[in-house]
Amino acid sequence: GAVVSQHPSRVICKSGTSVKIECRSLDFQATTMFWYRQFPKQSLMLMATSNEGSKATYEQGVEKDKFLINHASLTLSTLTVTSAHPEDSSFYICSAETGGAEDTQYFGPGTRLTVL
Amino acid sequence: KQEVTQIPAALSVPEGENLVLNCSFTDSAIYNLQWFRQDPGKGLTSLLLIQSSQREQTSGRLNASLDKSSGRSTLYIAASQPGDSATYLCAVDVGGGKLIFGQGTELSVKP
Numbered sequence: 662g663a664v665v666s667q668h669p670s671r672v673i674c675k676s677g678t679s680v681k682i683e684c685r686s687l688d689f690q691a692t693t694m695f696w697y698r699q700f701p702k703q704s705l706m707l708m709a710t711s712n713e714g715s716k717a718t719y720e721q722g723v724e725k726d727k728f729l730i731n732h733a734s735l736t737l738s739t740l741t742v743t744s745a746h747p748e749d750s751s752f753y754i755c756s757a758e759t760g761g762a763e764d765t766q767y768f769g770p771g772t773r774l775t776v777l
Numbered sequence: 778k779q780e781v782t783q784i785p786a787a788l789s790v791p792e793g794e795n796l797v798l799n800c801s802f803t804d805s806a807i808y809n810l811q812w813f814r815q816d817p818g819k820g821l822t823s824l825l826l827i828q829s830s831q832r833e834q835t836s837g838r839l840n841a842s843l844d845k846s847s848g849r850s851t852l853y854i855a856a857s858q859p860g861d862s863a864t865y866l867c868a869v870d871v872g873g874g875k876l877i878f879g880q881g882t883e884l885s886v887k888p
Contacts, residue, residue, distance in 0.1 A: 710874070
């Protein structure tokens with residue numbers, strides 16, 4: 662099956678710094694990728710939809726200037742958490758859509774962000 | 778606004794039991810519904826996907842049903858095993874690949 666990777670799997674940073682998380686589709690091209698956030702014991706909340714070559718579409722309540730998304734190629738989308746604060750500590754998961762007739766989403770393994 | 782609810786939030790059963798997890802959604806205008814499994818600190822594994830035109834899907838010991846008109850889905854797990862212990866999430870596709878997730882049911886199967 663299709664594989665989606667995320668890097669890093671775990672990151673700890675100081676408050677005020679920026680952190681970049683990569684999401685890659687390893688064996689297929691993904692015109693659309695999605696970014697989710699999951700707080701402990703809670704479900705996944707969609708943050709934004711990322712389309713290759715165009716600006717991301719953010720869900721209501723998600724600050725686009727704080728969570729910068731870049732989808733520069735058909736296999737890579739990045740999420741940058743700018744000026745991170747402790748309340749940004751969360752589990753970030755991406756998914757990539759295969760498109761076409763199958764149109765299936767595959768999820769990455771997630772990135773655990775801890776902001777001190 | 779679509780809302781997805783899962784009941785129960787947590788479930789503990791002895792090994793071998795058959796069990797049912799419930800998922801309900803408020804807006805029947807969905808493209809499909811999926812059930813996922815999530816192990817602690819890990820990503821999601823897709824278990825079953827039911828298209829909006831379908832009533833059920835089966836994979837091994839798992840059977841998922843969908844009643845779109847009433848906004849309900851169930852995941853039936855037969856002969857549960859300790860390895861089934863995980864959090865089970867249901868999600869509805871509201872279009873454009875956007876998934877709305879429920880809060881999950883944390884399942885523990887005791888040996």
